[in-house]
Amino acid sequence: DDDNDDDDDDDDSTGNVERPSQAALAAASALALGRAPPRDLLLSAGFDVAAVGEDGAGYAWAVSDLRDAERYSVAPLRKTQIAQELMRMVATAPSATEGSHVEGTGGAAGATGSEDEENEEAEVDPSRRFKQEVQETFLRCMNMPNLEMSNLVVELNGLRLAENKTFSDCACFLLTTLLSRCFTAPSDALDEYRNLFAAAPPDTSSTEGKLALLSRFKQLLAQWRPILNKFLKDTDDQVELLLTLEEYCAEEGVFKGEMNGRHFSELFAHVLKALYDADVVETEAVLAWASEKEHAAEEEKVFLKKAARIVEQLQQQDDDDDDEDDDEDDEDDEDEDEDEDD
Structure with missing residues (x-):
């Protein structure tokens, strides 16, 4: 038991791992995708060619007590997963001019982090990150x-x-992925x-x-509607979907900054009708969404006004259904009274 405890102590992973430079991440990402990065990018990255070869990406690191990632991996990472992670790291890494890389070293000692970098990472919007992860998975x-x-x-x-999100969070970003597929990559x-x-x-x-x-969009919706419905558990989830559709169209x-939602803004009512016809959202959800918007500020009613005709039709249909139910209840009561008289 003591030996095992010693091994665990030696296998401590609490040390700080410094982020490689932006040039190193960009070059490694290109190599992971099977593309040859520009020579000047490779030179800036400062890879240890003697250790990793001309087509490799990496440095000769000193032996440390950090955990071996493969030892704890359930399955080896796929090339695309590695590339995606590298690209995400590139997107959030500071530029070389911000002091994240010391010129002339190129190795472990040169990849110095900073307090500003840590603060930037802490400020990454969790919702934006989750949206990206859902989209990439989809x-x-x-x-x-x-x-x-x-x-x-x-x-x-x-x-x-893993991200402590709701079913509707997934459904919302699945829908916006379908909308995004209507445009160029x-x-x-x-x-x-x-x-x-x-x-x-x-x-x-x-x-x-x-x-x-x-x-x-309708073609994509017809194909992937079942997966949307899997994550829309109730009326509240469907209302969240419509609120997210608003955000997407308003680019908020x-x-x-995505600049695609505006093209669907004028088609909002048609997209709403397509979702309704495909049984993705039900009458109750559309009316609940409209009711929620009814008392909002005028600038919050932009899409409600666009969908006013559909909402009105569904409200009328719902009222008619209620009247029919009332008539049926009255008929049942009359039948019961007649039976009692007999």
């Missing part, structure tokens, strides 16, 4: 031949639990996912272009 599974929907559900549930999309996006940007300046954009919150 795209990866979409690209799999003969995908079993149940496997995708398991993956997303694992991600949801973003600049940071992995090459293996680019075939999932539109080949050309939509021409929303014309009626034909808007109809084509809506048609593409985690969608700020």
Whole structure:
């Protein structure tokens, strides 16, 4: 037992691991994807060619007491997973001019961190990060031949639990991933996912272009509706979905700066109708969403006004159903009275 305790002490992983420079991360990301990075980028990265070879990415690190990651890995990481992680690290890494890399060293001693860097990492929006993770998981599974929907559900549930998120959080970002696929691939999309996006940007300046954009969304919705429904457990979840659709179209919150939502803004009512027709959202959810917006400030009612006709129709339909139920109840009461008289 004492020996085991000593081993555990020697295998301590509480030490601080310093982040490599931005140049090193960018070069490693390119190599992980099978692409040759520019020579000047490799020189800036300062990889130890003698240790890792000309096509390698890394440094000769001194022996330390840090844990061996593979020892605790359930399965080896796939190349795409490594590349995705590297790309995320590049996106959040400070530039070389911010003092995160000491010129001339290029090795472990040169990869110095800073308090500013730690503060930046702490300020990363958890919702934005979760949105990215859901999207990447969804795209990866979409690209799999003969995908079993149940496997995708398991993956997303694992991600949801790991990030302490709700079912509706997953559903909302699944929907926005489908909406995003109606456009060309973003600049940071992995090459293996680019075939999932539109080949050309939509021409929303014309009626034909808007109809084509809506048609593409409806096709994607028909294919992936079952996975959306798996994560929409009740009316509240469906209301959250509509609120997120608003955010996406307004390019607010985690969608700020994406510049795709505005194309669906004019089509908001049509997207809402498509979700309703596909049984993704029900009458009760649409009316609850409208009721929630009814007492909001005028600037918060933009999309409610766009969907006013649909809301009115559903409200009328709901009222008619209530009247029919009341009539049926009255008839049942009359039948019971007649039976008692007999």
